[in-house]
Amino acid sequence: MKRSTRLFAAGLGLAGAAFAMGLASNAQAHGIWFAQRARQIALVFGLGGDDLDMVRRMPRLTSVTAYDADGAPVAAQLVAKGAIPIMDATAPYAIAAATMDYGVWAKRPDGEFEETTKDKVPNAVLGERTFKYAVFLAKPLNKPLALLPGHKVQIVPLAKDIPQKKGQMFAVRVYFDGKPFKGAQILPDFVNDPDMTPIKTDAAGIARFPMRNQGLNVIAATIIEKSSEPVKYDYTEYRASLSFMLPHAAE
Secondary structure (H helix, E strand, O other): OOOOOOOOEEOOOOOOEEEEEEEEOOOOOEEEEEEOOOOOOEEEEEEOEEEEOOHEEEEEEEEEEEOOOOOOOEOEEEEOOOEEEEEOOOOOOOOOEEEEEEEEEEOOOOOOOOOOOOHHHOOOOOEEEEEEEEEEOOOOOOOOOOOOOOOEEEEEEOOOOOOOOOEEEEEEEEEEEEEOOOOOOOEEEOOOOOOOOOEEEOOOEEEEEEEEOEEEEEEEEEEOOOOOOOOOEEEEEEEEEEEEEEOOOOO
């Protein structure tokens, strides 16, 4: 579980208020997102092109849900199919979602991470607490995407309908604890360009950027919160994804 440079929060206000951000850099960490695999919807764990073992990490999931185009719940679960877990629902769904508690990790001086608190690792470089969230839009919605239960951080399109062409402008709002969040880091193409300089959400929690792919789009948002237990870890990282497919031209 490797990491590169981080973005640390210098201060924390009330829930929903903006953090005073200190050292800024590319916030890189693994995330979870939904993607199509062999015409099925799978939950992926990774960073950029790294597609890691999500089946092994399934016990870390805290929820898997699905909803129809009106936002009504659809019974669903993740089922391991070989190397990937896929969505298995009782009815067609327009939204798939998942949440994950990835625990506490400490970074050793050699750069490797251990799943423990930093006070238990000699000369630990840092410690982190991590949570991950994923939302997938499988079909057009009949109304704007709502805030989903259990998603402390969520990326929500400003408009009900998503632009359907690469290069068209797309606007999203990032919510933290149900309120728009200023300063969230947005990566518009988490899979193909994870090293780009992040876009930050404005005072209304909004970020705008051109649609990146005429196919799978995975947008990531990261928020860093100062630790409530600094002896054990330095910060809590929340990473959310929003993914969907744009249609290609007819064959």
